[in-house]
Amino acid sequence: MQNxxxxxxxxxxxxxxxxxxxxxxxxxxxxxxxxxxxxxxSAYHRFGTKYRxxxxxxxxxxxxxxxxxxxxxxxPQPTSANSTGLWNGDSFDIETLPELADAGKALKTLxxxxxxxxxxxxxxxxxxxxxxxxxxxxxxxxxxxxxxxLSEFDLCEKQYSALTAPxxxxxxxxxKSPFGALQMLLHANRNNSNGHAVLIQKLEAAARSNGAVxxxxxxxxxxxxxSSGVHVLMQDKTPIYARFILATCSPAMLRNHxxxxxxxxxxxPVRSRGTCAVLALAMDQLPGWLTxxxxxxxxx
Amino acid sequence: MSSSWDAVIIGxxxxxxxxxxxxxxxxxxxxxLERREVMGGAAVSEEVFPGFTFSVASYVISLFRPxxxxxxxxxxxxxxxxxMDCAFQPLHDQRxxxxxxxxxxxxxxxxxxxxxxAENYHDFKRTLTRLGRIAAQVISRPAPTGFSLQDLRxxxxxxxxxxxLEPHELQQLVRLLTLSAVDFLDEWFESxxxxxxxxxxxxxxxxxxxxxxxxxxxxLHHYMGELDGAFRSWGFARGGTGSVSLACAKAAQAxxxxxxxxxxxxxxxxxxxxxxxxxxxxxxxISARRIISNLDPRRTLHGLVGAVHLPEDTVNALAHxxxxxxxxxxxxxxxxxxxxxxxxxxxxxxxxxxxxxxSVDYLEQAFDEAKYGAFSSRPFINAVIPSxxxxxxxxxxxxxxxxxxxxxxxxxxxxHEAWSLQREAFGQTVLDTxxxxxxxxxDHIEHMQILTPLDLERDFGLTEGNIFHxxxxxxxxxxxxxxxxxxxxxxxxxxxxxxxxxxHPGGGVMGASGExxxxxxxxxxx
Ligand SMILES: Cc1cc2nc3c(=O)[nH]c(=O)nc-3n(C[C@H](O)[C@H](O)[C@H](O)COP(=O)(O)OP(=O)(O)OC[C@H]3O[C@@H](n4cnc5c(N)ncnc54)[C@H](O)[C@@H]3O)c2cc1C
Ligand SMILES: Cc1cc2nc3c(=O)[nH]c(=O)nc-3n(C[C@H](O)[C@H](O)[C@H](O)COP(=O)(O)OP(=O)(O)OC[C@H]3O[C@@H](n4cnc5c(N)ncnc54)[C@H](O)[C@@H]3O)c2cc1C
Numbered sequence: 001m002q003n004x005x006x007x008x009x010x011x012x013x014x015x016x017x018x019x020x021x022x023x024x025x026x027x028x029x030x031x032x033x034x035x036x037x038x039x040x041x042s043a044y045h046r047f048g049t050k051y052r053x054x055x056x057x058x059x060x061x062x063x064x065x066x067x068x069x070x071x072x073x074x075x076p077q078p079t080s081a082n083s084t085g086l087w088n089g090d091s092f093d094i095e096t097l098p099e100l101a102d103a104g105k106a107l108k109t110l111x112x113x114x115x116x117x118x119x120x121x122x123x124x125x126x127x128x129x130x131x132x133x134x135x136x137x138x139x140x141x142x143x144x145x146x147x148x149x150l151s152e153f154d155l156c157e158k159q160y161s162a163l164t165a166p167x168x169x170x171x172x173x174x175x176k177s178p179f180g181a182l183q184m185l186l187h188a189n190r191n192n193s194n195g196h197a198v199l200i201q202k203l204e205a206a207a208r209s210n211g212a213v214x215x216x217x218x219x220x221x222x223x224x225x226x227s228s229g230v231h232v233l234m235q236d237k238t239p240i241y242a243r244f245i246l247a248t249c250s251p252a253m254l255r256n257h258x259x260x261x262x263x264x265x266x267x268x269p270v271r272s273r274g275t276c277a278v279l280a281l282a283m284d285q286l287p288g289w290l291t292x293x294x295x296x297x298x299x300x
Numbered sequence: 301m302s303s304s305w306d307a308v309i310i311g312x313x314x315x316x317x318x319x320x321x322x323x324x325x326x327x328x329x330x331x332x333l334e335r336r337e338v339m340g341g342a343a344v345s346e347e348v349f350p351g352f353t354f355s356v357a358s359y360v361i362s363l364f365r366p367x368x369x370x371x372x373x374x375x376x377x378x379x380x381x382x383x384m385d386c387a388f389q390p391l392h393d394q395r396x397x398x399x400x401x402x403x404x405x406x407x408x409x410x411x412x413x414x415x416x417x418a419e420n421y422h423d424f425k426r427t428l429t430r431l432g433r434i435a436a437q438v439i440s441r442p443a444p445t446g447f448s449l450q451d452l453r454x455x456x457x458x459x460x461x462x463x464x465l466e467p468h469e470l471q472q473l474v475r476l477l478t479l480s481a482v483d484f485l486d487e488w489f490e491s492x493x494x495x496x497x498x499x500x501x502x503x504x505x506x507x508x509x510x511x512x513x514x515x516x517x518x519x520l521h522h523y524m525g526e527l528d529g530a531f532r533s534w535g536f537a538r539g540g541t542g543s544v545s546l547a548c549a550k551a552a553q554a555x556x557x558x559x560x561x562x563x564x565x566x567x568x569x570x571x572x573x574x575x576x577x578x579x580x581x582x583x584x585x586i587s588a589r590r591i592i593s594n595l596d597p598r599r600t601l602h603g604l605v606g607a608v609h610l611p612e613d614t615v616n617a618l619a620h621x622x623x624x625x626x627x628x629x630x631x632x633x634x635x636x637x638x639x640x641x642x643x644x645x646x647x648x649x650x651x652x653x654x655x656x657x658x659s660v661d662y663l664e665q666a667f668d669e670a671k672y673g674a675f676s677s678r679p680f681i682n683a684v685i686p687s688x689x690x691x692x693x694x695x696x697x698x699x700x701x702x703x704x705x706x707x708x709x710x711x712x713x714x715x716h717e718a719w720s721l722q723r724e725a726f727g728q729t730v731l732d733t734x735x736x737x738x739x740x741x742x743d744h745i746e747h748m749q750i751l752t753p754l755d756l757e758r759d760f761g762l763t764e765g766n767i768f769h770x771x772x773x774x775x776x777x778x779x780x781x782x783x784x785x786x787x788x789x790x791x792x793x794x795x796x797x798x799x800x801x802x803x804h805p806g807g808g809v810m811g812a813s814g815e816x817x818x819x820x821x822x823x824x825x826x
Binding site for chain 2: 139140142143151173177178269271
């Protein structure tokens with residue numbers, strides 16, 4: 001293969017989605033994936049001899065909509081929009097707090113408008129959203145903790161913990177730490193949807209059909225620039241040149257391994273503090289509390 | 301009963317007094333009503349024990365607005381602040397760390413622990429000073445409350461300040477507003493010994509830990525003071541913090557304002573959604589064209605007006621305005637000076653601010669206990685010995701130590717009433733902690749005054765013991781202090797205004813709320 005126009009480092013959800021978009025736009029695209037399988041954090045793990053588990057429980061957070069529109073790929077519809085807590089009582093759906101869901105939508109609109117290098121018109125796109133009443137809620141709510149945010153609504157203690165636990169646990173913070181509300185708002189209008197295996201497969205197939213090349217087992221060692229241009233160095237030191245390089249690995253990976261530190265001395269530090277672990281169980285049947293839970297969603 | 305007052309101000313805290321002085325200076329007939337027998341509120345000096353004058357609550361001055369000093373000629377009335385030269389942090393095993401107004405001296409102190417940090421310290425101060433300048437502008441102006449002409453002017457005045465920032469400074473500003481104090485400092489420094497006392501300034505008066513998001517911006521407070529050239533710009537008011545309030549009171553009186561102490565207001569009279577006057581504890585009624593409250597929003601609107609007179613929006617907003625006091629105070633009268641093991645003797649390191657903050661984990665652990673409703677068994681203590689700088693406040697050879705203590709959560713696990721039973725234990729905990737660093741301190745103690753959050757509430761009228769009339773969290777600042785729509789010092793009740801720390805720009809002995817409220821009133825041409 002000739003030098004590609006763009007090299008994408010990493011075949012996770014984001015790398016593959018970019019591959020679809022760029023190859024669709026007619027760019028000669030090469031995806032380099034370190035691992036033997038594509039999918040990144042969304043990939044299945046083998047488990048025992050007969051089992052596979054998904055890297056995560058997929059609720060692609062409204063992004064399926066975006067993928068639908070941008071890439072023309074359709075995904076299974078969500079089977080359940082409920083966020084359930086495991087307590088004896090009614091399950092609880094965040095959508096029943098419409099103010100919260102509305103504020104969440106407004107926040108997403110604001111965040112999706114690029115500010116840097118945006119045209120004036122793009123910047124002005126903030127205005128209508130800013131002038132909405134939700135701005136008032138957002139200003140008050142964003143700095144709050146999860147618990148303080150929920151205290152503005154008429155909920156019981158159990159609902160508090162069920163609603164907050166899935167959100168703050170991904171950050172290095174507790175349910176009463178400020179700004180937890182931000183996480184809640186970002187998730188306020190999410191949809192639980194199944195089909196993440198489908199997501200990876202569909203993305204991969206779409207990319208390939210547009211002519212993108214996806215190489216697995218191909219770790220990039222370094223990103224370099226010399227007089228002949230930008231290129232990546234592979235394990236065996238062979239360079240691959242391209243006009244653009246799109247890295248989807250973590251900023252820490254970029255900073256610590258792939259890039260010359262001199263190039264990035266002015267980057268703000270990015271903290272990555274892992275806070276969760278996964279326990280997977282292979283069982284001969286589902287426990288009663290799971291099967292009897294009305295909103296329990298089935299994972300493909 | 302007099303009905304000829306243009307304005308009655310409820311509360312003689314420093315903000316109420318500043319407000320009174322501005323209104324009186326503009327020719328209005330002003331009456332100030334203070335519940336206690338002394339003026340000043342939390343900015344007060346009292347001779348608690350014979351010969352010993354304590355700055356009972358607030359103990360250091362930095363943010364007091366220079367414009368007010370000028371316009372009210374406060375120097376003429378006794379306003380004088382003596383800058384502090386040093387910030388000292390004793391440690392168990394090393395020499396401790398003292399930071400001085402002299403940059404070279406600070407450099408060599410810090411480089412004992414980290415050369416890298418000593419190098420960065422200067423840059424850090426410069427960046428924060430630049431950002432602090434913006435913050436200082438913000439607190440000198442009314443908060444924008446919408447899109448009025450006045451707001452537009454505020455916006456346009458602020459724009460050039462922001463535009464002048466380098467991109468990386470803007471980035472720092474955003475990080476300051478959202479990060480925890482420790483996360484922010486991690487980006488600059490490696491030494492825990494330096495980060496601990498710096499991060500402690502992020503938690504003063506908050507119910508948050510040094511690792512809680514949103515605590516970083518408070519660091520700015522230390523770089524926006526205006527005592528020229530002084531270290532961190534903090535200082536002691538000569539005669540104790542109360543002399544700042546007294547200077548404001550004298551300025552007000554010089555312009556004809558009348559001040560009454562031991563005059564507790566129990567009610568604001570409201571007719572047809574208009575405030576018409578107030579009722580005093582003895583039943584006396586005083587009517588006035590404008591009522592201005594120096595009390596916090598809850599006391600003013602819930603307490604004095606009553607929910608029945610308020611729109612539902614306001615009642616909701618008041619319910620969500622949080623106080624959550626987290627600090628206490630211990631004031632000591634001594635016959636000698638503390639002797640710190642790590643730096644023995646009576647040196648200049650005792651003349652400034654002394655922080656018991658040996659490590660970041662120490663501070664975070666102090667918060668852990670507070671989260672579950674207990675005061676810290678080894679608290680963060682910010683101690684000062686003002687009598688070294690200003691001998692007039694203690695008998696010859698004797699001294700005063702003022703200890704600001706955190707955490708002392710208002711809501712104990714046993715309920716806030718339990719503070720009356722735990723007061724003594726709290727005081728002893730503070731002494732135990734101090735003696736870890738300065739043994740035998742107890743030998744020198746002649747008298748001791750302990751203020752729990754409950755005492756702050758009962759004696760000073762600080763709701764839930766919050767020293768700032770409501771938490772200074774991002775959602776309770778600027779146009780949201782105390783609530784959306786009320787940031788212009790107005791309340792939903794016509795003719796009733798607010799001028800205390802519960803309004804923009806918030807707590808601290810700044811005088812800004814009083815000044816800005818008075819100026820907003822004067823623009824109305826009362
Ligand atoms: C336990 C867990 C649970 C989660 N639960 C959810 C959930 O329920 N819902 C949800 O929406 N999200 C969830 N997430 C987050 C979500 O999985 C990730 O945010 C998302 O998959 C990231 O996709 P990505 O393409 O950006 O990065 P990745 O998927 O990390 O892709 C990066 C790829 O780059 C490759 N790579 C790295 N370095 C190199 C190199 N030098 N050369 C070549 N290739 C390289 C990696 O092997 C990887 O395949 C969860 C994550 C975890 C870990
Ligand atoms: C322990 C402590 C330490 C502090 N340390 C510092 C510091 O070092 N530096 C700093 O800048 N800030 C400090 N602060 C914060 C600062 O002191 C306050 O934010 C500020 O003094 C508040 O001023 P104010 O005028 O708004 O209100 P206040 O000072 O609270 O004034 C309100 C006044 O109203 C009176 N009052 C209450 N109810 C009634 C009634 N019903 N009728 C009539 N009068 C009434 C009160 O007695 C009081 O005098 C500290 C505060 C505390 C409590």
